[in-house]
Amino acid sequence: MIGEWLASRGNRERVIIATKVSGHPAFPGLTADNITAGAERSLKRLRTDHLDVYYAHVDDPATPLEETVAAFDRLVQRGLVRHVALSNYTADRVQEWVDVAHDLGAAPPVSLQPHYNLLARTGFERDLRPVAERNDLGVLPYSGLASGFLTGKYRSAADAAGTARGALLGDYLTGAGFAVVRELEAVASELEAEPATVALAWLRSRPTVVAPIASVSAVDQLDALLASASLELTPAQDERLTTASDSFAAALT
Structure with missing residues (x-):
């Protein structure tokens, strides 16, 4: 095709x-x-x-x-x-x-x-990013929207039950995971953008990342992804998302 x-x-x-x-x-x-x-x-x-x-x-x-x-x-x-x-x-x-x-x-x-997004950070940031920096590798992380979780489409664990990607969401379906989505939605509201746009903009701004990878299941979802290429977060907004992400990571340990 x-x-x-x-x-x-x-x-x-x-x-x-x-x-x-x-x-x-x-x-x-x-x-x-x-x-x-x-x-x-x-x-x-x-x-x-x-x-x-x-x-x-x-x-x-x-x-x-x-x-x-x-x-x-x-x-x-x-x-x-x-x-x-x-x-x-x-x-x-x-x-x-x-x-x-x-x-x-x-x-x-x-x-x-690598696998890298707001809810999956440790393995890349601790181990792979130093190697990428040392060898001048451009990073294109996949699963930028955490199997759709960071779009805000799932409001509870019940929403994911029986869906095509439900089995991939795993640890995301927790209070700390939904707290990250709420912060995404709050920032998105401030910017008059979609949560998916904000999640990818955050990822695009990370050191070594040249472009995040994300997919759509319907054409009308594409605009939100494309908008992330030019959306810029304020330092305060970036910090809020990172802090929510840190809390999610801490809840896993």
């Missing part, structure tokens, strides 16, 4: 395309063959001659990192991939990848895609 859209619009050079390899049933893991085949199949489906960003979706400890890094680099050298990136890697493994790329003279990763 994306390939058809690109072809009909003729806008390939105005679009940044990223895709991943490692978790696809047909190409599991990060062997050299899987990395190459995954890229070539994506290029065919997308009707393009290059991928702007190619992610290692999840670590594959069973494959030597030297093999994986070299395979990504060969795609860069062939012009099929412009940039290498990592997703769902531990801080130690991110640094190891960077070091192996340096030793091999291979293309280094340029971005990192």
Whole structure:
């Protein structure tokens, strides 16, 4: 579908395309063959001659990192991939990848895609952000809206029961979690914005973050996401949200 859209619009050079390899049933893991085949199949489906960003979706400890890094680099050298990136890697493994790329003279990763939002901060801020800062990695956190919880659509645990994403909400459905949503709604009211817009604006303003990732289930939800690219919080508003988030984290311990 994306390939058809690109072809009909003729806008390939105005679009940044990223895709991943490692978790696809047909190409599991990060062997050299899987990395190459995954890229070539994506290029065919997308009707393009290059991928702007190619992610290692999840670590594959069973494959030597030297093999994986070299395979990504060969795609860069062939012009099929412009940039290498990592997703769902531990801080130690991110640094190891960077070091192996340096030793091999291979293309280094340029971005990192971790789980990070107002309700999921500790793992990234404590472990991954220092690695991103040290290696100049742009961070594109996924689950920016905490599986929809930060849109304010859930007012109680009962609201999530039986929904498509209910099982993903887990610890969010607590008094401390709903307190974060109430603070989001208060700030959103002050700014005449949607809670989702504010949640993503907070995330966008974090150190190393270049753009948060979020999705919609209906077209009419898209405007709130796009508005987050330009919304600026005041220092006081930022601090209120961060404090509510800190209280949520403390309640988990």
